[in-house]
Amino acid sequence: MHKTIQESLKVGWVVIGVLAIMTLAEFIVAVAVENKTMLFTLLLIVGLLKAWLIIQYFMHFGQLWEHVSEAWYGMISDDPEADREED
Amino acid sequence: MTAFMPLVRGIIYAAIGYAIGAGIALSIATTTGEPSTEPMIVLGFVFAVIGWLMGVGMWTTWGRGWFGKSTTMDITGGWERYLRFNVDHKVIGIQYITSLVVVFLLAGLLAMGMRYELMDAGQNVFTKTTYNTTMSLHGIMMVAVAVAAVMGGFSNYVLPLIIGAEDVAFPRINALSFWVVPPVVVLLLLSPLFGGFDTGWTAYPPLATQTPIGGLLFELAFLTFGISSILGGMNFIATIITQRAPGMTWGRLPIFAWSVLAASVISLTATQWVAYGLLMIIFERIFNMVFFSPPGGNALLYEHVFWFYSHPAVYIMILPAFGAELEIISHFARKPLFAYRWVVRAFALIVFLSFIVWAHHLFTSGMGESLHGPFMILTELISIPTGIVFLSALGTLWRSKLRLKVPLLFALGVVFNFSIGGLTGIFLADVATDIALQDTYFVVAHFHYTIMGGEIFAIFAAGYYWFPKITGRMYNETLGRIHFGLMFLFYNITFLAMFAPGTVGMNRRVAEYPPEFEFMNLITSLAAFALGLSFLPWIYNMLNSWISGPKAADNPWGAKTLEWQTTSPPPLENFDEFPVVTGDAYGYGDESVVHAKFPNSTNAVPAEGD
Amino acid sequence: MTHEHAPRVNHRFDSLTINRLGLWLFLVSDASFFIALLSSRFFVSGTHTPEYVDQVLGLGLTILLLISSLSAYRAEALFEHGNIEGAKRMLLATIGMGIVFVFGVAFEWHEAFKHFPPSTGFGTILFTLTGVHVTHVVTGVLTLGFVYFRIRNTTSIGDNQFAVEGAVKWWHFVDVAWVFIYPTLYLLK
Numbered sequence: 001m002h003k004t005i006q007e008s009l010k011v012g013w014v015v016i017g018v019l020a021i022m023t024l025a026e027f028i029v030a031v032a033v034e035n036k037t038m039l040f041t042l043l044l045i046v047g048l049l050k051a052w053l054i055i056q057y058f059m060h061f062g063q064l065w066e067h068v069s070e071a072w073y074g075m076i077s078d079d080p081e082a083d084r085e086e087d
Numbered sequence: 088m089t090a091f092m093p094l095v096r097g098i099i100y101a102a103i104g105y106a107i108g109a110g111i112a113l114s115i116a117t118t119t120g121e122p123s124t125e126p127m128i129v130l131g132f133v134f135a136v137i138g139w140l141m142g143v144g145m146w147t148t149w150g151r152g153w154f155g156k157s158t159t160m161d162i163t164g165g166w167e168r169y170l171r172f173n174v175d176h177k178v179i180g181i182q183y184i185t186s187l188v189v190v191f192l193l194a195g196l197l198a199m200g201m202r203y204e205l206m207d208a209g210q211n212v213f214t215k216t217t218y219n220t221t222m223s224l225h226g227i228m229m230v231a232v233a234v235a236a237v238m239g240g241f242s243n244y245v246l247p248l249i250i251g252a253e254d255v256a257f258p259r260i261n262a263l264s265f266w267v268v269p270p271v272v273v274l275l276l277l278s279p280l281f282g283g284f285d286t287g288w289t290a291y292p293p294l295a296t297q298t299p300i301g302g303l304l305f306e307l308a309f310l311t312f313g314i315s316s317i318l319g320g321m322n323f324i325a326t327i328i329t330q331r332a333p334g335m336t337w338g339r340l341p342i343f344a345w346s347v348l349a350a351s352v353i354s355l356t357a358t359q360w361v362a363y364g365l366l367m368i369i370f371e372r373i374f375n376m377v378f379f380s381p382p383g384g385n386a387l388l389y390e391h392v393f394w395f396y397s398h399p400a401v402y403i404m405i406l407p408a409f410g411a412e413l414e415i416i417s418h419f420a421r422k423p424l425f426a427y428r429w430v431v432r433a434f435a436l437i438v439f440l441s442f443i444v445w446a447h448h449l450f451t452s453g454m455g456e457s458l459h460g461p462f463m464i465l466t467e468l469i470s471i472p473t474g475i476v477f478l479s480a481l482g483t484l485w486r487s488k489l490r491l492k493v494p495l496l497f498a499l500g501v502v503f504n505f506s507i508g509g510l511t512g513i514f515l516a517d518v519a520t521d522i523a524l525q526d527t528y529f530v531v532a533h534f535h536y537t538i539m540g541g542e543i544f545a546i547f548a549a550g551y552y553w554f555p556k557i558t559g560r561m562y563n564e565t566l567g568r569i570h571f572g573l574m575f576l577f578y579n580i581t582f583l584a585m586f587a588p589g590t591v592g593m594n595r596r597v598a599e600y601p602p603e604f605e606f607m608n609l610i611t612s613l614a615a616f617a618l619g620l621s622f623l624p625w626i627y628n629m630l631n632s633w634i635s636g637p638k639a640a641d642n643p644w645g646a647k648t649l650e651w652q653t654t655s656p657p658p659l660e661n662f663d664e665f666p667v668v669t670g671d672a673y674g675y676g677d678e679s680v681v682h683a684k685f686p687n688s689t690n691a692v693p694a695e696g697d
Numbered sequence: 698m699t700h701e702h703a704p705r706v707n708h709r710f711d712s713l714t715i716n717r718l719g720l721w722l723f724l725v726s727d728a729s730f731f732i733a734l735l736s737s738r739f740f741v742s743g744t745h746t747p748e749y750v751d752q753v754l755g756l757g758l759t760i761l762l763l764i765s766s767l768s769a770y771r772a773e774a775l776f777e778h779g780n781i782e783g784a785k786r787m788l789l790a791t792i793g794m795g796i797v798f799v800f801g802v803a804f805e806w807h808e809a810f811k812h813f814p815p816s817t818g819f820g821t822i823l824f825t826l827t828g829v830h831v832t833h834v835v836t837g838v839l840t841l842g843f844v845y846f847r848i849r850n851t852t853s854i855g856d857n858q859f860a861v862e863g864a865v866k867w868w869h870f871v872d873v874a875w876v877f878i879y880p881t882l883y884l885l886k
Binding site: 251356376392 | 847
């Protein structure tokens with residue numbers, strides 16, 4: 001939100017680049033690895049990383065947190081301000 | 088007559104929608120192969136529900152906005168506002184409660200029919216199929232009541248009030264989640280006319296994939312009901328996070344709001360699993376897929392997916408019931424809620440554990456034996472947080488001066504009944520005893536003790552407790568006590584008597600049984616009929632008091648929570664002046680604790696006493 | 698999605714934040730549905746993938762959906778910075794790729810009927826997973842279409858911020874679901 005348009009668009013290119021590399025890696029891993037458990041684990045890790053990239057950078061999960069954290073800090077103690085100072 | 092226009096329009100649009108959906112399915116089927124009825128019903132129903140929603144008012148209050156057109160939202164008016172798409176949470180709460188009372192009474196009548204059949208060992212009025220259809224319908228309708236009466240009904244009405252908000256976070260989604268319920272009820276009531284379904288509400292395949300059309304209607308109804316539940320859960324979580332009054336910190340949140348939050352988390356995530364389970368059955372029926380048929384498929388898949396929802400679902404039912412029970416006990420004992428923070432932790436632990444105990448329903452299903460031990464231990468762990476909730480109730484009651492009004496009587500009934508339900512649950516969580524007891528009347532008695540004795544009693548407690556707030560009138564205390572006395576007595580006779588034939592192996596879901604169980608079943612049946620009659624004073628009391636009862640005070644119980652600090656019934660936006668929360672909700676006995684203030688007016692929150 | 702109801706409120710959250718929270722909660726719920734879908738694959742046909750599976754098509758669909766996610770991201774970023782024309786172009790590009798994706802799945806189904814129809818274990822899973830996913834894609838395309846329709850004549854952000862953001866988030870969610878469906882259907886051995 002606080003970025004300039006150029007910065008935002010650049011983030012998009014970087015993320016899609018990393019996603020492309022990871023998709024390629026995924027495919028190569030699937031061709032190369034024969035062990036079923038090993039393959040499953042590797043694919044799961046790559047999948048989780050890709051999902052995290054999309055959720056964090058494309059879907060702006062942090063943005064939600066920024067706004068809801070106010071309520072969240074209230075959960076830890078009765079005084080929202082006190083908790084924030086401790087951080 | 089104009090009052091019924093939205094409903095009439097909804098029915099007409101639903102009929103048009105059905106024709107469109109069924110027509111699409113028919114035209115696809117005739118181009119690709121032989122046409123069959125089931126895909127037409129499925130697609131027709133989807134369009135019919137959309138038509139119904141648009142007809143009852145979703146189009147004018149919401150749909151037009153999607154196309155950038157103006158929307159109109161009519162939330163004022165008399166009784167006719169209950170008959171259309173209305174976004175006021177109080178209206179929606181009453182819509183839920185009244186329609187589920189009807190469902191509850193119908194399902195109760197079905198139970199009477201079953202008990203009549205079971206009075207003697209032979210087969211009398213029912214055939215095996217009609218008996219099992221009756222049993223299945225009783226099951227699913229009562230499950231609907233148990234899930235939605237407290238979550239949809241009382242939570243909707245009370246939650247925004249108790250946290251000091253003017254409405255829920257998404258009023259229109261709230262209305263949507265109510266208006267998909269009528270099609271569910273219609274489908275369930277239609278299903279006996281289309282051959283019924285004898286699978287029980289659990290709908291295990293392969294039987295569920297072979298039932299007549301009635302079974303398909305039931306599966307569609309259950310799936311649609313799930314959508315209502317998911318949207319409701321989403322709405323309540325967003326409401327509790329964002330709509331609390333200033334100063335309503337998490338540590339001051341009334342325990343009822345906490346319990347609704349906990350139940351909403353389950354409702355939001357787990358309900359999708361039963362949706363998938365039912366979708367698999369529907370796919371296997373209409374596309375001949377092989378989820379459950381060998382080779383490849385396996386009927387155990389359904390049981391895993393189904394219980395991954397349906398075990399957490401019992402906590403959707405019981406958690407808000409616990410919340411209401413503790414709320415009432417604290418206000419009527421005039422004492423702070425004992426171990427408030429531990430109860431909140433216990434709710435969180437129940438939510439967590441509820442997701443990892445589902446396979447205890449599969450001990451006799453042929454699931455891998457290595458899973459028996461872990462699931463037995465995890466299941467038994469749940470008694471720890473449940474015990475904390477119990478301790479909180481008992482600790483609050485301890486050395487208090489109880490005001491024995493009807494809501495408190497029912498809340499005490501919950502404590503008594505649920506302890507029996509909880510203790511008998513241990514035998515079912517334990518693999519060794521469960522293998523003997525599974526599928527017997529012991530199980531039936533157990534879950535009626537937890538859900539009916541626990542939750543339904545808590546719903547009645549909540550009903551009497553919030554009746555003056557909802558209607559603005561007071562119920563008749565004597566009739567209420569008569570209702571409680573009769574219901575408590577005959578409820579316990581009915582279900583205690585069921586344990587006996589259960590322990591010696593009387594199967595559930597049968598219309599005929601060995602004659603040696605006849606005596607206990609006769610007792611159960613007679614008590615069940617009396618239990619059924621015990622609702623008559625309640626119906627009379629509720630109707631009569633709502634129409635002509637004495638006007639209720641704004642705060643007849645002298646309770647400190649926010650819903651009692653406004654008029655009865657509350658104005659359109661709940662508070663004429665919005666409250667600011669300044670202290671604990673249960674500060675009885677301490678004059679310095681003031682739960683809420685109204686900064687611009689002089690009516691301070693009443694202190695101790697009435 | 699404006700929120701005209703109840704101007705009097707007793708809380709501090711603006712409607713954009715509340716809408717975001719609601720959408721995220723719904724996505725959590727839907728993710729739970731996809732977890733159920735994905736886990737049933739292992740129950741019905743283990744980790745075995747038949748060799749008839751069209752690897753080129755699978756990889757192509759994945760790349761297509763990832764690129765459409767970039768264009769959706771750009772649409773949102775441009776819109777938030779007031780570049781409505783750019784946002785509209787990017788929305789159209791996303792919708793176009795979405796439609797191509799649907800046709801890709803249709804082609805895949807056409808091929809799949811020959812080797813593993815729905816009455817086989819792997820066919821059951823393939824048709825269910827891609828079917829549920831493509832339903833999400835279609836709703837995503839329709840939502841993006843609605844949003845394009847809403848902003849077609851505007852010159853400023855106005856009250857359309859959540860409309861754009863919500864539709865784009867939904868589209869990214871469809872992408873996240875495919876990130877797991879792709880290896881589950883195509884790459885496991």
